[in-house]
Amino acid sequence: TAAEPEVLVRIENVAKHYRRGSSLPLLGGRAEPLRAVDGVSLELRAGETLGLVGESGSGKTTLARMLVRLLAPSAGRVVFAGTDISALGERELRPLRRDLQMVFQDPLSSLNPRRSVGETIADPLRILGTSSDAEIRARVRELMTKVGLDPESYDRFPHEFSGGMRQRVGIARALAPRPKLLICDEPVASLDVSTQAVILELLKEVQRDYGLTVVFVAHDLAVVRQVADRVAVMRFGQIVELADSATLFDAPRHEYTRMLLDAVPVVDPVAAREKRERRRAALAAAL
Numbered sequence: 113t114a115a116e117p118e119v120l121v122r123i124e125n126v127a128k129h130y131r132r133g134s135s136l137p138l139l140g141g142r143a144e145p146l147r148a149v150d151g152v153s154l155e156l157r158a159g160e161t162l163g164l165v166g167e168s169g170s171g172k173t174t175l176a177r178m179l180v181r182l183l184a185p186s187a188g189r190v191v192f193a194g195t196d197i198s199a200l201g202e203r204e205l206r207p208l209r210r211d212l213q214m215v216f217q218d219p220l221s222s223l224n225p226r227r228s229v230g231e232t233i234a235d236p237l238r239i240l241g242t243s244s245d246a247e248i249r250a251r252v253r254e255l256m257t258k259v260g261l262d263p264e265s266y267d268r269f270p271h272e273f274s275g276g277m278r279q280r281v282g283i284a285r286a287l288a289p290r291p292k293l294l295i296c297d298e299p300v301a302s303l304d305v306s307t308q309a310v311i312l313e314l315l316k317e318v319q320r321d322y323g324l325t326v327v328f329v330a331h332d333l334a335v336v337r338q339v340a341d342r343v344a345v346m347r348f349g350q351i352v353e354l355a356d357s358a359t360l361f362d363a364p365r366h367e368y369t370r371m372l373l374d375a376v377p378v379v380d381p382v383a384a385r386e387k388r389e390r391r392r393a394a395l396a397a398a399l
Contacts, residue, residue: 117157117158117159117160118157118158119155119156119157119158120156120157120158120192120193120292120293120325121154121155121156121179121190121191121192121193121293121325122154122155122156122189122190122191123152123153123154123155123156123175123179123188123189123190123191124153124188124189124190124191125151125152125153125187125188125189126149126151126152126153126175126178126185126187126188126189126190126198127147127149127150127151127152127185127186127187127188127349128147128148128149128171128174128175128178128183128185128186128349129145129146129147129148129150129186129187130145130146130148131145131146132144132145132146147348147349148171148174148349149171149174149175149178149185149349149350150171150348150349150350151188151349151350152171152175152188152346152349152350152351153188154344154351154354156293156325156327157325158292158323158325159323159324159325160325160326160341160342161316161319161325161326161327161328161339161340161341161342162326162327162328162340162341162342162343162344163328163330163336163337163339163340163342163343163344163357164176164327164328164329164330164343164344164346165329165330165331165332165333165336165343165344165345165346165372166331166345166346166347166372167331167347167372168331170346170347170348170349171346171348171349171350172329172346173297173298173329174349175346176214176295176297176327176329177214177295177297178190178198179192179212179293179295179327180212180213180214180293180295181197181198181200181205181208181212182214184198184199185198192208192211192212192293193211193292195208209239209289210236210240210289210290210291211289211291211292211293212291212292212293212295213236213286213287213289213291213293213294213295214286214294214295214296214297215279215282215283215286215294215295215296215297215299216282216297216299217297217298217299217301217302218302219270219275219278219279219281219282219302220270220271220275220278222282223270223278223281223282224270225269225270225271226269227269228266228267228268228269229256229261229265229266229268229269229270229273229281230249230252230253230256230265230266230267232270232281232285233252233255233256233281233284233285233288234248234249234251234252234288235285235288236285236288236289237251237252237288237289240289249266251288252266252284252288253266255284255287255288256284258284258287258318259280259281259283259284259287259314259318260280260310260314261277261280261281261284274307275302275303275304275307276303276307276310276311279299279300279303279311280311280314282299283299283311283314283315283318287318287322290322291324292324292325293324293325293326293327294319294324294325294326294327295326295327295329296315296326296327296328296329297329298329298330298331299311299315299328300312300330300335301330301331301332308335312335312338312339315328315339316338316339319339326339328340332376333361333372333373333376334376336357337357337361340357341356341357342354342355342356342357342360343355343356343357343360343361345360345366345368345369345372347368352366352368352369353365353366353368353369361373
C-alpha cells in the first residue's frame, strides 16, 4: 500500500475572537466577543487540495488567513512543516513567507496599479534576494508563460488586463517563490462563468505540476467540487463536516451541508432528479 502523505499543516484548536465595544458602557455592560473562528482542528496533507466552504461570515477566510499568518490566532496553534507559526514575530516569520502564499478574490485591488505586471510577479523574488535581475526576469517570463500570459506584456499595467488575466498575474506572483502552501480565497468569485472554468483548470494544473498543498476557499460548492480532494464545511466559526469530496457531495451527513448542496442549481431536470435520488439512497444507507 502507498504511504500516507505527510502532514504539512496541523491546526490545533485554533480560534480568532474580536472584541466588540459594549453597547451599554455606563451600565457596566459587557459585549460577548465575536467568535470568527471558534476552536478548529484540522490536518492538511502535503499535495492535497482542501475545499473550505461556508456562507459569508462562516469564518472560512479568517481561518485561511491564519494558515499563512496574515492573521495571528487568539488561541490554539498553527504548525507548518513542524514549526508552530502562530506566535512567531515578523522577523522569525520572514524565512517562511516564501512557503506561504495567497491568491486573493479581487485581483485588481490586490495588484499595485503603479507597477507593471512583470515587476509585480518579480516582487517576491526580489524580497528573497537570492537571484540576479537577469535570473528574476527569466523566471518571471517563465511563470507568465506557465499561467497563460504573454511574456511580452511584462511592462504592461494591471488596468490593461481583463479580470481573468489579472487573476493569472496574481497566481503567477503567488507561485514565484515556489511555495509549499497556496491559499486561494474565492479566486474566481468575481469572474464570469467561462473565465471561472479556465482559471479553475489553471489552478488544478499548477497544483499538480508543482505538488502544492492548496486550500480553496469558496461559498460556491459547485466550484469546490471541481478542484477539492477533501471538503471542510464551516458554520459559525466551526467545521461542521469534513469528508473526501465524493463522500461529501453524494452522502452529506450534516443538515447544514445538505442545505448548501440543495442550493446549488442543477440546470438539467434529469440530472436534478438523479441528484435527489442519489442523495436519498445515500442518506438511507447512512442511517
